[in-house]
Amino acid sequence: MRCEECSDKLDRFVDRELTNTEALEVQLHLEGCPDCMEHYDFQEHLKRVVKRSCDCDVAPTAFREKLRQILS
Amino acid sequence: MAEPAAQTAFAEEALTHLDTLYRGALRLTHDPDAAQDLVQEAYLRALRYQHSYQQGTNMKAWLFAIMRNLFWDRFKGSRKEDVSLDDVGEFVLYDKLRDEGARPEADVLDKIAASEVVSAVDKLPPLHREVVLLVDVEGFSYKDAAQTLAVPIGTVMSRLHRARQQLQKSLFDYAVESGIVRPDGMNEGPPRNHGEASDFVGPRQVPQQ
Numbered sequence: 039m040r041c042e043e044c045s046d047k048l049d050r051f052v053d054r055e056l057t058n059t060e061a062l063e064v065q066l067h068l069e070g071c072p073d074c075m076e077h078y079d080f081q082e083h084l085k086r087v088v089k090r091s092c093d094c095d096v097a098p099t100a101f102r103e104k105l106r107q108i109l110s
Numbered sequence: 111m112a113e114p115a116a117q118t119a120f121a122e123e124a125l126t127h128l129d130t131l132y133r134g135a136l137r138l139t140h141d142p143d144a145a146q147d148l149v150q151e152a153y154l155r156a157l158r159y160q161h162s163y164q165q166g167t168n169m170k171a172w173l174f175a176i177m178r179n180l181f182w183d184r185f186k187g188s189r190k191e192d193v194s195l196d197d198v199g200e201f202v203l204y205d206k207l208r209d210e211g212a213r214p215e216a217d218v219l220d221k222i223a224a225s226e227v228v229s230a231v232d233k234l235p236p237l238h239r240e241v242v243l244l245v246d247v248e249g250f251s252y253k254d255a256a257q258t259l260a261v262p263i264g265t266v267m268s269r270l271h272r273a274r275q276q277l278q279k280s281l282f283d284y285a286v287e288s289g290i291v292r293p294d295g296m297n298e299g300p301p302r303n304h305g306e307a308s309d310f311v312g313p314r315q316v317p318q319q
Contacts, residue, residue, distance in 0.1 A: 049271055053245060055252050080219075084274065085246050087219045091227035092247045097132035101146050105128065105153055109121035 039067040044074045052081045120160050124153060127170040131177050134243050138181050140232060151184070152177035168254055175258045178240060221290045222281055230280035238273035245270055 044067045050056045051064045068075045131152060135145035156163070156176050163172055231242055244250040244258060245266070256263045285291045 049267065049274070050252075053252065053270075081274075083219050084278070087222070087227055088231065088242065088246045088277065089249075091224035092133065092137065092231055092243070094224070095129075095133045095136055097128045097149070098146075101132075101149075102125065102128055105150060106121070106125060108150070109125070109153060109157055110118055 039063050041067075041071060041074055044068070044071070045077065048074075048078060048081055051078070052085055117157070117160070120163075121153075121157065123169060124156055124173060127173050130170055130248050131173055133247065134174060134240070135177060135181070137228075137231060137239060137243055138178070138236060148177060148181055148184070152180055155180065168257075170248070171250065171254045171258045174244070174248075175260070178258070218285055218291060219281070222285060226284050226288075227277075227281070230277050230284070233280055234273050234276055238269050238276070241266055241269040242273045242277070 044064055047056060047060065047064050051061060054061075056064065068078050128149070131149050132145060135148040135152075136142065139145050139148060152173065156173055159176075163169065231239060234242065240259065241255060244255040245252070250258065252263045252266050255266045259266065282291070
């Protein structure tokens with residue numbers, strides 16, 4: 039696999055959307071290519087930082103109870 | 111109308127997805143009160159149309175679809191904003207850091223406050239923001255995101271890619287403004303000792319997929 043092809047597939051690799059065969063090909067390329075590995079690290083890290091940052095909002099307890107009463 | 115017991119069971123299952131809906135509504139409306147109104151309306155509509163929910167399918171995606179459709183109908187008008195993100199280039203932040211030899215690039219992300227990351231997400235056009243919410247925050251598959259948003263999978267992929275580029279640009283701008291990196295992309299802070307083990311705790315091993 040060439041670096042360009044690896045780059046094209048990186049979003050789907052990070053999102054676990056490749057087929058097993060495709061994922062294995064990307065994985066093998068990453069293990070032998072430090073540049074692409076760093077690129078992968080960054081994309082994976084960005085995804086985790088976005089999730090961690092946006093994940094902390096939860097519905098207020100009073101709102102949850104209000105909804106439960108409305109829906110029952 | 112469903113039997114009371116069935117309706118209660120449906121409501122209870124639906125409420126297990128409340129945090130996901132509330133987070134999504136908050137990011138879409140930018141306002142806690144508007145978010146609660148939107149979520150409440152979505153749940154009432156879901157209850158009304160519960161017969162159209164197919165047991166065993168993805169209830170979270172179904173509820174989110176109801177909520178985002180309401181958002182576009184009630185809050186933004188029925189015509190969806192056809193906002194396209196400018197092509198900001200590939201991997202803006204990553205490339206800027208890398209070109210200047212700032213390693214490891216991912217360290218910079220850890221120095222950016224969560225509130226700034228949320229702010230960068232909030233600045234995305236809504237059609238791109240909702241894809242990031244579904245895939246990156248809530249862990250939807252491309253297929254589920256496509257069904258929720260009623261678009262082809264290819265659209266999910268292209269919006270996600272553009273959104274991530276834009277996020278990197280926003281985060282790079284913030285990192286420069288706040289002095290985390292210099293405008294030329296170099297990391298601020300003490301020079302790294304490249305002969306010692308990195309304190310970077312991100313993944314070096316590629317996970318088995």
